[in-house]
Amino acid sequence: MAVCVAVIAKENYPLYIRSTPMENELKFHYMVHTSLDVVDEKISAMGKALVDQRELYLGLLYPTEDYKVYGYVTNSKVKFVMVVDSSNTALRDNEIRSMFRKLHNSYTDVMCNPFYNPGDRIQSRAFDNMVTSMMIQVC
Amino acid sequence: MADEALFLLLHNEMVSGVYKSAEQGEVENGRCITKLENMGFRVGQGLIERFTKDTARFKDELDIMKFICKDFWTTVFKKQIDNLRTNHQGIYVLQDNKFRLLTQMSSGKQYLEHASKYLAFTCGLIRGGLSNLGIKSIVTAEVSSMPACKFQVMIQKL
Numbered sequence A: 001m002a003v004c005v006a007v008i009a010k011e012n013y014p015l016y017i018r019s020t021p022m023e024n025e026l027k028f029h030y031m032v033h034t035s036l037d038v039v040d041e042k043i044s045a046m047g048k049a050l051v052d053q054r055e056l057y058l059g060l061l062y063p064t065e066d067y068k069v070y071g072y073v074t075n076s077k078v079k080f081v082m083v084v085d086s087s088n089t090a091l092r093d094n095e096i097r098s099m100f101r102k103l104h105n106s107y108t109d110v111m112c113n114p115f116y117n118p119g120d121r122i123q124s125r126a127f128d129n130m131v132t133s134m135m136i137q138v139c
Numbered sequence B: 001m002a003d004e005a006l007f008l009l010l011h012n013e014m015v016s017g018v019y020k021s022a023e024q025g026e027v028e029n030g031r032c033i034t035k036l037e038n039m040g041f042r043v044g045q046g047l048i049e050r051f052t053k054d055t056a057r058f059k060d061e062l063d064i065m066k067f068i069c070k071d072f073w074t075t076v077f078k079k080q081i082d083n084l085r086t087n088h089q090g091i092y093v094l095q096d097n098k099f100r101l102l103t104q105m106s107s108g109k110q111y112l113e114h115a116s117k118y119l120a121f122t123c124g125l126i127r128g129g130l131s132n133l134g135i136k137s138i139v140t141a142e143v144s145s146m147p148a149c150k151f152q153v154m155i156q157k158l
Helices: A025-043 A093-112 A125-135 B002-020 B031-051 B061-077 B112-132
Strands: A002-008 A014-019 A057-063 A067-073 A079-085 B083-086 B091-096 B137-145 B148-155
Touching: A002 A025, A002 A093, A002 A125, A014 A025, A014 A125, A025 A057, A025 A067, A025 A079, A057 A093, A067 A093, A079 A093, A093 A125, A093 B031, B002 B031, B002 B112, B031 B061, B031 B112, B061 B083, B061 B091, B061 B112, B112 B137, B112 B148
Parallel strands: none
Antiparallel strands: A002 A014, A002 A079, A057 A067, A067 A079, B083 B091, B091 B148, B137 B148
């Protein structure tokens, strides 16, 4: 399952970032930050058919020795970044896609909450619960 | 269908509610229109998030405007925009010949000056939707003859 999940606004500041408590959180913050560059590169790859221009799911952004980072951009330029453990080879592309879909659905629900101002940090309990369900480690 | 009438009636009540609770001088200086437009703005932001959840990514501004004219308008008002014109320099005019929120009023000249109150929410709706898609704009509306109306969108280039 995911080790770290982040939601980044279109102005590139984090709306929500959470990682498993055992690890060094700063490392994940830094990883998510560096992955933003890769996301921008993928979005603006005009004409180069590396990524299907019309898709929201960006796929594997970059692999490191311990972790793999996946990205997803919504139409409102909000980015979801997910870091998963490299040793967890059982995770297939479809599963990552479905995890991002769940994230997107929950984010849409947060957006439609009248008490939520777009641009604030996400503090919804339902969103937290959904992310926890994606991050439960089998260890 | 019952659900269309729900929004129409709620919208009419909203407009009269805002005007009834307006303080002295607010009607003249346009603050009621601003309140309605801001309501539409927040609703537009949430709506766009829901509607674009499953659509592909937009290529450019024109693509976004076409989406607003076709899918967005159909979902909210059950019909498409009749005419979209642009000068390719950031100004778009959306023309709706039979605007759902105005069809219930008489089509003569009687209520022409009050029509702008009923268009403020929709202007905000468009502005909120565009802002969530990354486009800053100013949306104004004009009515020359009921129930046709034109929405003018001016894109602000930063």
